[in-house]
Amino acid sequence: MSQVQSSAGPILTTDGIPLKVSLKKAERKNKIRAFLLVLPLLAFIVITFLIPIGDMLARSIDDRQINTVFPKTFEIYKKWDRKGLPSEEVYKTMFFELKESEGYSIGKASTRMNYSKSGWKSLLKKSKRKFKKIEEGPYKEKMIAVDKKWGDPEYWLALGQMVDPTTMGYYLNAVDLKYDSNKNIVQQKENRRIYNKTWIKTFKVSILVTLFCLLLGYPISYLLATLPMKYSNLLMICVLLPFWTSLLVRTVAWMVMLQQKGVFNNLMVMAGLIADENRWQLMYNQTAVIIVMTQILLPFMVLPLYSVMKTISPTYMRAALNLGASPLHAFYKIYMPNSIPGVSAGCLLVFILAIGYYITPELVGGKDGQMVGNWIAYHLKTTLNWGLCAALGAILLAMMTALYWAYNKIVGIENIKLG
Amino acid sequence: MSQKDSFVKFEKVDKSYDGEVLVVKDLNLDVPKGEFLTMLGPSGSGKTTVLMMLAGFETPTNGEIYLDGNPISSIPPNKRGIGMVFQNYALFPHMTVKENLAFPLEVRKMQQSEIDKKVSNALAMVELQDFGNRMPLQLSGGQQQRVALARSLVFEPRLVLMDEPLGALDKNLREQMQYEIKHIHERIGITVVYVTHDQSEALTMSNRIAVFNDGKIQQISSPDILYEKPNSSFVAQFIGENNQLKGKVKSIKGDNCVVTTESGDDVQALKINVNNSGDGSLVSLRPERVAINSSESFENNFDAKVKELIYLGDHIRSRVEVCGNDQFIVKIPNSHKGANLKEGATVKLSWKASDSRALDLN
Numbered sequence: 001m002s003q004v005q006s007s008a009g010p011i012l013t014t015d016g017i018p019l020k021v022s023l024k025k026a027e028r029k030n031k032i033r034a035f036l037l038v039l040p041l042l043a044f045i046v047i048t049f050l051i052p053i054g055d056m057l058a059r060s061i062d063d064r065q066i067n068t069v070f071p072k073t074f075e076i077y078k079k080w081d082r083k084g085l086p087s088e089e090v091y092k093t094m095f096f097e098l099k100e101s102e103g104y105s106i107g108k109a110s111t112r113m114n115y116s117k118s119g120w121k122s123l124l125k126k127s128k129r130k131f132k133k134i135e136e137g138p139y140k141e142k143m144i145a146v147d148k149k150w151g152d153p154e155y156w157l158a159l160g161q162m163v164d165p166t167t168m169g170y171y172l173n174a175v176d177l178k179y180d181s182n183k184n185i186v187q188q189k190e191n192r193r194i195y196n197k198t199w200i201k202t203f204k205v206s207i208l209v210t211l212f213c214l215l216l217g218y219p220i221s222y223l224l225a226t227l228p229m230k231y232s233n234l235l236m237i238c239v240l241l242p243f244w245t246s247l248l249v250r251t252v253a254w255m256v257m258l259q260q261k262g263v264f265n266n267l268m269v270m271a272g273l274i275a276d277e278n279r280w281q282l283m284y285n286q287t288a289v290i291i292v293m294t295q296i297l298l299p300f301m302v303l304p305l306y307s308v309m310k311t312i313s314p315t316y317m318r319a320a321l322n323l324g325a326s327p328l329h330a331f332y333k334i335y336m337p338n339s340i341p342g343v344s345a346g347c348l349l350v351f352i353l354a355i356g357y358y359i360t361p362e363l364v365g366g367k368d369g370q371m372v373g374n375w376i377a378y379h380l381k382t383t384l385n386w387g388l389c390a391a392l393g394a395i396l397l398a399m400m401t402a403l404y405w406a407y408n409k410i411v412g413i414e415n416i417k418l419g
Numbered sequence: 420m421s422q423k424d425s426f427v428k429f430e431k432v433d434k435s436y437d438g439e440v441l442v443v444k445d446l447n448l449d450v451p452k453g454e455f456l457t458m459l460g461p462s463g464s465g466k467t468t469v470l471m472m473l474a475g476f477e478t479p480t481n482g483e484i485y486l487d488g489n490p491i492s493s494i495p496p497n498k499r500g501i502g503m504v505f506q507n508y509a510l511f512p513h514m515t516v517k518e519n520l521a522f523p524l525e526v527r528k529m530q531q532s533e534i535d536k537k538v539s540n541a542l543a544m545v546e547l548q549d550f551g552n553r554m555p556l557q558l559s560g561g562q563q564q565r566v567a568l569a570r571s572l573v574f575e576p577r578l579v580l581m582d583e584p585l586g587a588l589d590k591n592l593r594e595q596m597q598y599e600i601k602h603i604h605e606r607i608g609i610t611v612v613y614v615t616h617d618q619s620e621a622l623t624m625s626n627r628i629a630v631f632n633d634g635k636i637q638q639i640s641s642p643d644i645l646y647e648k649p650n651s652s653f654v655a656q657f658i659g660e661n662n663q664l665k666g667k668v669k670s671i672k673g674d675n676c677v678v679t680t681e682s683g684d685d686v687q688a689l690k691i692n693v694n695n696s697g698d699g700s701l702v703s704l705r706p707e708r709v710a711i712n713s714s715e716s717f718e719n720n721f722d723a724k725v726k727e728l729i730y731l732g733d734h735i736r737s738r739v740e741v742c743g744n745d746q747f748i749v750k751i752p753n754s755h756k757g758a759n760l761k762e763g764a765t766v767k768l769s770w771k772a773s774d775s776r777a778l779d780l781n
Contacts, residue, residue, distance in 0.1 A: 318505070319505055321475075321476075322474060325497055326497055
C-alpha cells in the first residue's frame, strides 16, 4: 500500500496543495485555540506544582550550602590525604573564612555539618565568638586551644561527605543508613533507627485502611447501584454527607467517640460488655488511625465502585441465573469480574491518599500511630531539615509511581474507571 | 385440561407490582410442546411480565404456572432449566464467545470434552465457528444476537423464552434473523415463547400469537386467523393495516348485520361482537380486500373520491373518502392498469360482506 502511494507521490487536494499540508493548515486554528484555553491552568500548574516539585527533588540531593560558606577551605581540604590532622594551611583558611563570614550563613552551614557529625554546630558557634581575639598564627594550635574538638580527626573527616555539591546522605537517612567518616554506607545507631519502622507502619496502615474500605464499601456500592433511584439517592447523600464535612471536624468527632471516657467506651461499659477499669484504649494509637482513616477515606472507595457498578446491567445476573448458576456463583463469576475496574480504581485512590496522610495520624495517632507524613511535617517545621523532608517526600513519590507502573502492567490503566 | 397437550400452563395468574394496578389480569394460557407462541402487544400490555414470571424473575401475585405438569412458582430461576434470550443479549462482556457458551454447561458440572463438543455444535448451528475466541463486544449486533441464541440453546432446555431479541437490529438483519430463528425452531422442535411488539415479526415466526392489551389476552390464534378474522377492533387495528367505518347497527340477521355509517351509508358486514341493533360499531376491512372500479358485483358498492396517491413501488397506496371516512386506504397493485388513477377522481369501491367485520366500538 505505502509503496503504491509513495510512487504516486503525496495525495493532493483539488487545488494541488499536498493533502497533509492543507489538513495541518485547517487544524492549526483549532490547535491554537485549544492551547490558549488550557494555557492559564498550565501556567498555574507549572508555577505552583511542577517547579516546587522540581525544587524539592533538587533539595533532596543538594549539598552546596557549605561549599559556598567555606569555598577556599574546601579547595585545600580536597588535597588532604585524610590521615591524622589536616595541615596548618587548612586550619588557617578555615579560621579566616569562619571569622569573616556572616552569622546567618554560618548557621545554615553548621546545621548541615551537624548532620554528618553532631557537635559541629556548637563548635562553630563557640569558635566564631572566640576567634575574634586571635590576631595571628600558628592557627592550628590556637584553634585547638579554643576547643579541643578542632584537634579531633573525626570532625575533619566528617567534612569529607560535603566535598561534592550533591549527596545521597538525605536518602540514606530516610532509610536509617548514613555515611561513616570514610564515606562508607553504614546503618544508623540502634537508637536512631526510626524511619524503616515508620515506612513499614505507613504501608501496614495504608494496606489495612484500603482493605477495610473495600470490605465496607463494596456491599454499600452494590446496594447503591441496584436500589431504585429514590432510595439510592438518599443513601448516596448519607455516603457523601461526611465527605462534605471538614476533615478536622470529623477527626475531632472521632476523638470524642473513641477516647477512654468517650461515647463508645461508655456504651460498652453501660451494656456491661467491659469493666469500667478495663476501658479499651482506642485513641492515640494505630487502631485509632486505622478506624478514623477508614471512615474518612470510605467515599473515595464508594464513588468509583458505584460508578462502575451502575454500568453493570442487571440482566447479566439474570442471564447467569437463567443459565443455571446459583446466585452466589453468578455473583462471583459474572458480577465481580465486571466490577474489577471500580475495585482497582478505588483501592489505588484510597491507598495513594492513605500513604501520604498527615492530619489524622497527627491528631489521633499518638506516638504509636505516626506515619511518614508526620515525620515530613516534623522536619519541615521543627528541625528545618528540608533535605531530609525532600528525600522522604521523593521516596513517597517514587513508591506511588512504582505502584502506578505495576498497576498499569498488571491490570492496565485503561481499565480504571473513576466515573 | 389434560396435561400432555399443555407443556406450559398459566392458571388464573394475576400480577401486580404495587398492589394497586394489575399488570396481568386472570391469565389462562396453554402452550403445547414444540409450539412457537408469540406474545404480541404494545408496550405496557403485560407481555414481558408474563415472560419474566415464566423465567422466575417475577412471582405471580395470584394463580400458578405449570411447566410439564409441575407447579414452578416456588422453583428459583436457576433451577427451572429454561433458556432465555434477553433484549440486549446480556452476553458476559468479560468472557469470550466460547466461555459464554460454556458457562451454562460448566455450572452443570459437565465433562470438559463434552462441553467442547456442545459449544462447537452450538457455534456451528449459528454459523459462527470462527468467532469462538472473540469477545462479545468485537462482534456485530447480529453476531451477538446469534451467540445469545446459541447460549440459550446450548444446555438443551425444554423451553426457550425470547424477550424482543431482535429489537436492536436494523430492518434487513432483523428479517434475516427471523427466518433463522424460525428454522432453528423447526429443526430442533423446542418450545418457544417469544415476546415482541412488532406484528410482522409475530406473523412471520409463530405457530400461534397471543395479542396482549391492558394485561389481558385479547385474542389467541394462528397468524392467518388473527389477521383475517380479528374478533375485536383492538386486534384488527394492531395487526396489519385496517380500514374502519364508524356507525350504528341497523339490523341483525343471523351472522350478518347492516351498519349505518355516520354519513348515512348502509354497510353489509359479518356480525362479530355486536349484539343489538342500535349499538355503536366499527366495521373493519383490510385494504387489499377492496376492489376498485371492479366489474364484479359485491354486497357493498360505494362511490369514493381519491384524496391522495402515494407511490410505493410495488403498489400505490391511495387514500380515498368513502362513507364519511377520508382516511380509507386502498392498495392498488402497480400493474399497467392501476397506474392511471388521478387525485380528485371519483372511483367505485366494492367489497364482500364477508370481508367486513362489525366489531365493538373500542
